Amino acid sequence: MVVCNDGRTPFVGMVRCVSPLLFAGAGRLTSLPRQGHSILPAIVPTGTILYHGRRDGRVPDMPDWLAFDFEHAALFCHSPCYVISFQAKRDLRLLYFDGSSAAKMKGGPMDSQDIVAWRSLQPDKYISERERINALCDWGRPFGLDGFVRMEFHLCVSACAECSIALTIIVPPYSEVMICDISDGLEVVTLLDVLPKNETEPHTRPVVGPLDIPRSPPHVEPPPGWHGSLPNYVVGRFEAHVAGGWHDHAPGETRVRLDYTGLVTFYDATLSSLVDARWEKDRLHHRLEGISAADAARVLTELQSVLTRKQGKGSSVDWSSIARVVMERYADRLEYLRFLLSPNATFTDTAEQASAARVQVLIMLTPYITTVDVPPDVPASPTNASWAAPVVHRCATTQTSRIPLSMLTPQEARIHAAIEHTLREICRRLMLVWLEFFDVEGATEVKAAQAIEVGRRHIGELMTWLDWSVWVRCEPACSLGVRQRHSIPESAYVAHGTRLWGTGELLPSIVAIFKRG
Numbered sequence: 001m002v003v004c005n006d007g008r009t010p011f012v013g014m015v016r017c018v019s020p021l022l023f024a025g026a027g028r029l030t031s032l033p034r035q036g037h038s039i040l041p042a043i044v045p046t047g048t049i050l051y052h053g054r055r056d057g058r059v060p061d062m063p064d065w066l067a068f069d070f071e072h073a074a075l076f077c078h079s080p081c082y083v084i085s086f087q088a089k090r091d092l093r094l095l096y097f098d099g100s101s102a103a104k105m106k107g108g109p110m111d112s113q114d115i116v117a118w119r120s121l122q123p124d125k126y127i128s129e130r131e132r133i134n135a136l137c138d139w140g141r142p143f144g145l146d147g148f149v150r151m152e153f154h155l156c157v158s159a160c161a162e163c164s165i166a167l168t169i170i171v172p173p174y175s176e177v178m179i180c181d182i183s184d185g186l187e188v189v190t191l192l193d194v195l196p197k198n199e200t201e202p203h204t205r206p207v208v209g210p211l212d213i214p215r216s217p218p219h220v221e222p223p224p225g226w227h228g229s230l231p232n233y234v235v236g237r238f239e240a241h242v243a244g245g246w247h248d249h250a251p252g253e254t255r256v257r258l259d260y261t262g263l264v265t266f267y268d269a270t271l272s273s274l275v276d277a278r279w280e281k282d283r284l285h286h287r288l289e290g291i292s293a294a295d296a297a298r299v300l301t302e303l304q305s306v307l308t309r310k311q312g313k314g315s316s317v318d319w320s321s322i323a324r325v326v327m328e329r330y331a332d333r334l335e336y337l338r339f340l341l342s343p344n345a346t347f348t349d350t351a352e353q354a355s356a357a358r359v360q361v362l363i364m365l366t367p368y369i370t371t372v373d374v375p376p377d378v379p380a381s382p383t384n385a386s387w388a389a390p391v392v393h394r395c396a397t398t399q400t401s402r403i404p405l406s407m408l409t410p411q412e413a414r415i416h417a418a419i420e421h422t423l424r425e426i427c428r429r430l431m432l433v434w435l436e437f438f439d440v441e442g443a444t445e446v447k448a449a450q451a452i453e454v455g456r457r458h459i460g461e462l463m464t465w466l467d468w469s470v471w472v473r474c475e476p477a478c479s480l481g482v483r484q485r486h487s488i489p490e491s492a493y494v495a496h497g498t499r500l501w502g503t504g505e506l507l508p509s510i511v512a513i514f515k516r517g
Helices: 019-024 070-076 111-118 129-143 233-245 272-278 293-308 319-341 350-368 386-397 410-437 445-466 480-485 490-495 497-503
Strands: 038-044 049-054 064-067 081-088 092-097 147-160 164-179 186-194 512-515
Touching (some): 038 111, 038 293, 064 070, 070 081, 070 233, 111 129, 129 147, 129 164, 293 410, 319 350, 319 410, 319 445, 350 386, 350 445
Parallel strands (some): 092 147
Antiparallel strands (some): 038 092, 049 064, 064 164, 164 512
């Protein structure tokens, strides 16, 4: 059973409430946070085109990595560069690891794969990709799995002042398929010796695992009869990230269909070893480090039961859409309300600011307030708010209250509880803010200032607790011209190559400014 915040415990370090953590990953494929905690069955449907880049024209005869976009596959060859396109002859049965599970780095992205492949964390194998894919395929074959789906990060490029470029790890990611047997379920569509790439800067990023990319010379010979420049490797890397960005917005990567009836998660309050290990840590530092052998075995047993039970078991509830509806309803509005309540908002006085904030709170609660939901006394008081309880109840349960629990799998029941608990906290906090702002119009400057301060605290704590990845982005965003004009310099990969692909100490130190002349 999901244990959730009762409204009295502090938000900072509150990890026993797993509902917002599970909810945040239920909307679609996401690489944030990088330490994935959920594993889901998935299907890549019949007819899907996948790509594979390599240095020779041989079709792989062992487990290998496929990309969803040509630009991603083409990263893995220079000169010669062969890109093979495959088409799925049938639905491919896969397992999806959430988070930045394709990022070859320490710090957590590979944790859930370690548990599946080796039943315990193997931090020294974070770049042992050949060993990893073989172990995962050996584990998955008895369950009829064709492979696995993972996601990698994307570099968000934001234009800054003084002609500089800021790089930070944000979204969108790109996906890859770890396929166990290419001859089973896939057929070759094309096998092309595509144009070689010029590399204008030395390629010095560490070569690990499947990234067995040769260090090509700065200049390669064009094919006979070719005129003009060849494709540029650095630009190609940037375009691979651009291609990943095509799938970053709802509904996301539609070529991977997740089965939420079988969502297995390490965000489970009954896994006591992880609850204790995460205590007083923010979400960025949640890992599976510290999981007991018994808890790891429990998760694996649940995963095996999901993969072996009769297919089609469970409801037809579209959990992804429900989660997305909640985020669409509240993400932008909460962010705008936080802005209205901030000291940076520009108003003539606090009364005007409080009035604007009241309008925004009322917008969010209007679908649930009836003509009888009025406080008996003014000013409204949190100590006498029984009149507000029906509003909070309707706000929190409209999405889920009529879904019969009897038709849900245990994994769906966990998602159902996470959605309800998350909504309950959103609605509870909004109502506490509403109590402060109900009669703020026409109030004194002192009363308005007090309401703003209380509202700012509630909304700030709520957004910290929710921690939705939609709020993680480059500010300000690049204009179209900047995005197309400024490719990511290879020096970015050189300067941070060890962190990106070596030690993995990424997020605390990845932000770097590259001055451009």
